[in-house]
Amino acid sequence: MSTGFFDGISKVTYEGPESSNPLAYRHYNPDEVVMGKRMEDHLRFAVAYWHSFAWEGGDPFGGQTFERPWYPQDDMGRARIKADVAFEMFDILNVPFFCWHDADLRPEQGNFADNLATLEEITDYLGQMMETSKTKLLWGTANMFSHRRWMSGASTNPDPDVFAFAAATVKGCLDATHKLGGQNYVLWGGREGYETLLNTDLGQELDHMGRFLSMVVDYKHKIGFKGAILVEPKPQEPSKHQYDYDAATCIGFLRKYGLEGEVKLNLEQGHAILAGHSFEHEIAVAAAEGMLGSIDMNRNDYQSGWDTDQFPNNVPEVAVAYYHILKAGGLGLGGTNFDAKLRRQSLDAEDLIAGHVGGMDICARGLKAAAAMLEDGGLEDALKERYSGWKTSSAKDLLNSDLASIQAKVLSEGINPAPKSGRQEILENYVNRFV
Amino acid sequence: MSTGFFDGISKVTYEGPESSNPLAYRHYNPDEVVMGKRMEDHLRFAVAYWHSFAWEGGDPFGGQTFERPWYPQDDMGRARIKADVAFEMFDILNVPFFCWHDADLRPEQGNFADNLATLEEITDYLGQMMETSKTKLLWGTANMFSHRRWMSGASTNPDPDVFAFAAATVKGCLDATHKLGGQNYVLWGGREGYETLLNTDLGQELDHMGRFLSMVVDYKHKIGFKGAILVEPKPQEPSKHQYDYDAATCIGFLRKYGLEGEVKLNLEQGHAILAGHSFEHEIAVAAAEGMLGSIDMNRNDYQSGWDTDQFPNNVPEVAVAYYHILKAGGLGLGGTNFDAKLRRQSLDAEDLIAGHVGGMDICARGLKAAAAMLEDGGLEDALKERYSGWKTSSAKDLLNSDLASIQAKVLSEGINPAPKSGRQEILENYVNRFV
Amino acid sequence: MSTGFFDGISKVTYEGPESSNPLAYRHYNPDEVVMGKRMEDHLRFAVAYWHSFAWEGGDPFGGQTFERPWYPQDDMGRARIKADVAFEMFDILNVPFFCWHDADLRPEQGNFADNLATLEEITDYLGQMMETSKTKLLWGTANMFSHRRWMSGASTNPDPDVFAFAAATVKGCLDATHKLGGQNYVLWGGREGYETLLNTDLGQELDHMGRFLSMVVDYKHKIGFKGAILVEPKPQEPSKHQYDYDAATCIGFLRKYGLEGEVKLNLEQGHAILAGHSFEHEIAVAAAEGMLGSIDMNRNDYQSGWDTDQFPNNVPEVAVAYYHILKAGGLGLGGTNFDAKLRRQSLDAEDLIAGHVGGMDICARGLKAAAAMLEDGGLEDALKERYSGWKTSSAKDLLNSDLASIQAKVLSEGINPAPKSGRQEILENYVNRFV
Amino acid sequence: MSTGFFDGISKVTYEGPESSNPLAYRHYNPDEVVMGKRMEDHLRFAVAYWHSFAWEGGDPFGGQTFERPWYPQDDMGRARIKADVAFEMFDILNVPFFCWHDADLRPEQGNFADNLATLEEITDYLGQMMETSKTKLLWGTANMFSHRRWMSGASTNPDPDVFAFAAATVKGCLDATHKLGGQNYVLWGGREGYETLLNTDLGQELDHMGRFLSMVVDYKHKIGFKGAILVEPKPQEPSKHQYDYDAATCIGFLRKYGLEGEVKLNLEQGHAILAGHSFEHEIAVAAAEGMLGSIDMNRNDYQSGWDTDQFPNNVPEVAVAYYHILKAGGLGLGGTNFDAKLRRQSLDAEDLIAGHVGGMDICARGLKAAAAMLEDGGLEDALKERYSGWKTSSAKDLLNSDLASIQAKVLSEGINPAPKSGRQEILENYVNRFV
Numbered sequence A, B, C, D: 001m002s003t004g005f006f007d008g009i010s011k012v013t014y015e016g017p018e019s020s021n022p023l024a025y026r027h028y029n030p031d032e033v034v035m036g037k038r039m040e041d042h043l044r045f046a047v048a049y050w051h052s053f054a055w056e057g058g059d060p061f062g063g064q065t066f067e068r069p070w071y072p073q074d075d076m077g078r079a080r081i082k083a084d085v086a087f088e089m090f091d092i093l094n095v096p097f098f099c100w101h102d103a104d105l106r107p108e109q110g111n112f113a114d115n116l117a118t119l120e121e122i123t124d125y126l127g128q129m130m131e132t133s134k135t136k137l138l139w140g141t142a143n144m145f146s147h148r149r150w151m152s153g154a155s156t157n158p159d160p161d162v163f164a165f166a167a168a169t170v171k172g173c174l175d176a177t178h179k180l181g182g183q184n185y186v187l188w189g190g191r192e193g194y195e196t197l198l199n200t201d202l203g204q205e206l207d208h209m210g211r212f213l214s215m216v217v218d219y220k221h222k223i224g225f226k227g228a229i230l231v232e233p234k235p236q237e238p239s240k241h242q243y244d245y246d247a248a249t250c251i252g253f254l255r256k257y258g259l260e261g262e263v264k265l266n267l268e269q270g271h272a273i274l275a276g277h278s279f280e281h282e283i284a285v286a287a288a289e290g291m292l293g294s295i296d297m298n299r300n301d302y303q304s305g306w307d308t309d310q311f312p313n314n315v316p317e318v319a320v321a322y323y324h325i326l327k328a329g330g331l332g333l334g335g336t337n338f339d340a341k342l343r344r345q346s347l348d349a350e351d352l353i354a355g356h357v358g359g360m361d362i363c364a365r366g367l368k369a370a371a372a373m374l375e376d377g378g379l380e381d382a383l384k385e386r387y388s389g390w391k392t393s394s395a396k397d398l399l400n401s402d403l404a405s406i407q408a409k410v411l412s413e414g415i416n417p418a419p420k421s422g423r424q425e426i427l428e429n430y431v432n433r434f435v
């Protein structure tokens, strides 16, 4: 029985590029086969429960703009209405996955026991709905940044009681994720960082964060959770500095605490940009280490210095991102989550559908362009040619040599390399043939 | 015999804070004892040969503005005049150290054999001058970014011949540094990065860079060089992305290639800012890992997106940096290098002296303020108090526990932490009592 | 009768630089005479009602952290308690001024008539308290950005009804400001801008904003309000682009609509930084046009891309700002407002006092340093010398000449200028003698 | 007779989107009619002489990488070879326009008389080549930023002799532009700004700049030059602050000095980004004032804080820019200049051609998408609908009313506007149907 929230909006279907129906897929065709796999299985789209259903349209200078039947969000009854609407939207969009924080699903209760009990109650309710829905859980996570108890961090809090509360919370969320068949579990440490070094013992906090993450990994194995544990880099906001700054920083952290074989990354385009990187850079860094887990495909406005979490809308950028993903073997158990919120002025149910439809279509175009480039092979051929010198045995010997021997060789052979063009414009033009 | 370049400028001496002599130290008093050590021994100032003597005042939109007796810099004779002037300046400033790249000291020759021979010639000449000078070598380094052969990287070049040329070059520079009693050897990888991922195999390039650095470490041990090997982080410029992005990235890289016990960091304030960090952040990150090597105490303009390499001029900022350095045990064999250039319009010999005098005075004030804060103990006391919960045995047990046990404990004990003020403004006010 | 909120906190008094009392002024001594005027009369400090009393500690990733007796802020009775506490703080700090938005003072009522009636009620109450308080009103303003009705702008809204609601609101706020003897009236157009050009008619919106501001000026004259009308530049946030981007943009806008003689600027340090400028730049731009009105002396974190609104804490920066203010003749009817909020973790009443005390002390040090530089005259002398060429009659003739005559003169006289040093480092060192 | 520089490279022709020839136009088809006009006449492409022929591949950390037959550029004979090669490239690309600075065309001579004589000599030579070439002069300009005489500004220099030298130089360049039938004359004030406010009289410098520009306008009229005078905004680099910061700042400046009817803007995408704006923002600002003159269609890397001057490569971005240009009536006498340089590693003649071909194709795709959107009318219809309230007579009355009357009306009518969706995602999806 419909909640009526989406009244007048039909299921979104593929109508092809010529369609001018604003609520149709023009490029996302789930069953279309790209490089031997269905598009749905490549992209593994997920809706983020928080931005779509729990965020009320506030920003630092203004309050709620949206009006929804499940507001105010302080009641378990309305939490169920919210869930009903969410699954209606999953069905309208035909998305295979969704994601949640505990705090999105039901109101914060102010104490752990009630937080746990209500989480169990609402996830049981979700579980019932999932029995008749195609939409599965891509990942669950704990919101350990909104309530005031987390203001100085969760696992990195100066107060051990907060560490304990955090550990108890993650156990609850990981259990619930496992119960619902979640395919990954994510940790984003929005307050694991600092506002000022003046009151912060950075080394001790990092050690606690490392220990905490190890416990999460241990518990995952203990309960037989087969999904991946993912951390999500972001440089700052809400913290002045967040420890999981970017992919390279996270990887260094994981290696320090011996977790590089256990934990992967959930990369977000907007966070890449806030950290001073392109999204493809973050993907390439993770891929080079075999640590690419999943992506949040939401962009940041290039002129804004905060996390705007917008739906993607630039095919050339998205295409290059999927190019690196496909090169790395695809998303595996990960997916393409939209950690994207509507603009605060986009008040209507139709806007919520349109945001997702547009984002999914952009990704579909990007994926197809990326696949076409890989199949054409132009970039890979150019790369092979550029590094071909390293295939020779003398080059391999070089890597196994030492400074003194190399200097002697350079002197005796008069090695004096001549630069070769990097051909950047030609390669950029090549990409533009496909996007 | 004087070159005459500094005619009319006397040796700079300490005259105390009331002096209005623009070419006197008002705060830097080498023999003054701070926390049990002479200021000179704390700060270990170094002049950078390149910016002071080799940079001609050009920028991306304009050419040479300076006029110097040793221009044009294409001749070994004038390279000696440049060295003479440099040592005159070291003497005028009474600095204990200087630093160089090979390319600063003598003209690039266009081939390795001549590069090596002229480097030996000019460093022999420097060695002679050092016999009668108090000024020692803080570090040497190889310029592997200016000549066109390095345009696509040195150790990360797609062409193995460039890797070989780079290895040969570093051997030469490390030998010369060792010959001159250098206390460290630095690698800054300005072109170890990429302009576009489209033509770059990031994983292979990082492996080559790791291998290269290992060879440098091996060679250092082979020749008995006792100084530290340092890498200098910078996020970008000239590259779009530089692999040694920031302290955390470098540390992760070093750990991956097993070099975390062998290599430390040379941190620059301006590069911290370009990477989105405060300088004290970078110092704290390095210190927490025991990898603080040396510093380049030159600031970046906060409104400019490129490396402005200006002399420091903000005492509160410098004080917090030295606070973290003193907390970490000081600079050890490292020092305070000014990788700082005059503004392009500062044409005169007097400007060159004044830039250094001002920078040294700022550092001296910062050091004294930092020492006073440490001796007063207010920040450390506040830190101890804030983290005191972690001193209890129950907190220590927590770290050795597991998620399930912790959740049980949170439930049974009804743990529900209450936030405590972080007191940031009070701590900031405290600092302002000292700066 | 005290509300008890500040129990245990005494009036803050001047104790001199040696005091270690965290709640004493160490530099701000209201009656101390600087350049012939009392410090209080130079600085004209104001407390911002909103950040100090209405902001609850939320940020985009978390809710309320503060707990205050006047929460929840939905009741006129608690609005009076808030006012009582505010005046207690003004008294404790001994500040001469405060500032408000209508929405800070009493809860939004959801319709205009009740908004107006409750504003009159609460400002009458403030008026009563001001009879026995030394603290006067520096400026009032209307919050036309928080409620959802303003989401698409106030005077620039596509809906004329919002324009009308805005006009009615400003009339009410200007009347209330006038009633309370306010010395200025400020407009900050947080939502006068756009989220996307795709749905925006920029030209029409600017015309509406110009017309709106003209009405405000007309009404001011009609009611005999003698204070200045000020607009406050900010580049963005909450909008993607705000029309009042920076000082130069505002001045251009005012000139276009013929308001350059009627409206001045309220400049904020943090907004300068977000716009890519130093604070002294914005002051110098406004001063060069005679449009410097008042300042919001709250800084932005240099590594954060959003408006952090922190209390000032860097004397060298503040000193240069006051130097330009003093050169321009001082703040006149304007003042030094702290549009500054506590960090979200600074929960205690003591933090609120300490934030202001620290900020005021920093400003006092900055003012004294600026005055000392002006009295010493070193910077002005250097400026005079640098531009002395323009004092000659031939230089003045040049400005009244034309290209052809000038070219003829350059050819005939062989004019070939030689660069002179800009002496930037020497001037920076000079400033550091005073800060 | 060919110089041989482009040996092996044929004339670039339109081959259609399916072509995989890297040196063919796939989208730029000069004679194709778009909205009633030939593409060539819409886009009016221009090659920039400086980046293509005078820039040698240097950057702040490295020297020349390119090797060209006309190097070293210190000889009038080689200046002619450079011109020959330039016209060969114009012919290969089939571009209708080019642009130059005086300093690109021939070597700086060190004094004005010789600068003028050699400029006349080389522009006579260009004039001869133009007789048989289709390529016309879009604009000329004076390089008043590279030589050391300009280090402290041209028209804003503290030394009146530099002002005079600048005036004489612009006269020479404007004469030469006029002689060659140039359609515009551009001023970019790279050093019209400051490095530090400490040595700068900002108000006086702006007055001088205003006066200088008035002289240029007067001289244009005197000689009957029918082209437009354009200024090009850029926020900084090489200066710390450049007076022509962005479009709004320039427009405010022009209005102050009474030049708003005489001078228009040359807008560059990269400079928009450095100033914190999107390119379409700058275009919309200029268009709203009727001051859109011409564009430099070269992008900035979003992660670099300096002017990267890259060829455009993102169709969605370019399309929105041309959308605003077409809405404003097109480029008129202006054009699409590529103020774009090859990447420093792009050494080959083929790279130079490919950069332009790719950029031209991107622009052609963008133009066609923009035209399709305008013809479809979806965005304009949405805009009309959103602002339809302002078409009513009551809304028009509102703008002619006053605050008191409006407040009375709001009270009596109980005006209480209800927000309507801004539909941003829907509009963004709409655009993505066309790009």
Ligand SMILES: [Co+2]
Pocket: A268, A270, A271, A307, A308, A309, A339
């Ligand atoms: Co985000």
Ligand SMILES: [Co+2]
Pocket: A232, A268, A296, A339
């Ligand atoms: Co995310």
Ligand SMILES: [Co+2]
Pocket: B268, B270, B271, B307, B308, B309, B339
């Ligand atoms: Co640097």
Ligand SMILES: [Co+2]
Pocket: B232, B268, B296, B339
């Ligand atoms: Co450095």
Ligand SMILES: [Co+2]
Pocket: C268, C270, C271, C307, C308, C309, C339
């Ligand atoms: Co602010």
Ligand SMILES: [Co+2]
Pocket: C232, C268, C296, C339
């Ligand atoms: Co403000």
Ligand SMILES: [Co+2]
Pocket: D268, D270, D271, D307, D308, D309, D339
């Ligand atoms: Co540019």
Ligand SMILES: [Co+2]
Pocket: D232, D268, D296, D339
């Ligand atoms: Co340009």
